[in-house]
Amino acid sequence: MNPALKRWLLSYAVTAVIFAVLDLVWISFVASNFYQSQIGHLIAASPNAAGAAAFYLIFVAGMVHYGVRPNDAGATLRQRVTGAALFGFFTYATWALTAFAVLKDFPAVVAVTDILWGAGACxxxxxxxxxxxxxxxxxxxxx
Known part of the structure; x- marks a missing residue:
């Protein structure tokens, strides 16, 4: 296997595990109660597993590409973290601000919290x- 592909796949796997753990902690201890209190009327009784899986698979690839950059040896830690923060900011802002714009009674505090979470988590x-x-x-x- 090509060494560049190996680095990318290893980076993907490590990023996926770290993000899954961090997101599980976030959802379990913060987001679940917060979202229920703010947008409980919009939350499905159970999550759509296919949608969740697709999100995680695609989102982690974005973090690896824009943040980790496993095949860019010249990238500094600051550049990688900044790239990831921007990726998280823009992707979560897309969702949160669209929801704020088109969903009835979608609170601004949820939009802002999601955007900050996306940037910080990435x-x-x-x-x-x-x-x-x-x-x-x-x-x-x-x-």
């Missing part, structure tokens, strides 16, 4: 991933 996950894989990420192929 930055933290990328920082943890890059820190865990530092040696792998700075190694480049000599060809």
């Amino acid at each position: 930055a933290l996950v990328t920082w943890l991933t890059v820190t865990a894989l530092r040696r792998v990420l700075v190694k480049q192929d000599v060809r």
Whole structure:
């Protein structure tokens, strides 16, 4: 297997695990009660598993591409974390501000909280991933 592909897949796997743990903690201890109190009337009785799986698969790929950047040995930690924070900001803002614009009674506090969560979570996950894989990420192929 190509070393660049190996680095990308390893980065994807590590990012996915870290994000899953962080998001589970967020949902379990903060978001669940907050969302129920703010937008409980919009929340489904049970989540759509296919939709959730598609979100996580795609979103993690975005974090790896825009944040972790496993095949860019020249990227600094600051550049990686900033890229991830911006990715999280723009993606979560797209959802939150669209919901705020088109859903009846969607609270601004939920939109702002989601946007901050997206930026902060992506930055933290990328920082943890890059820190865990530092040696792998700075190694480049000599060809």
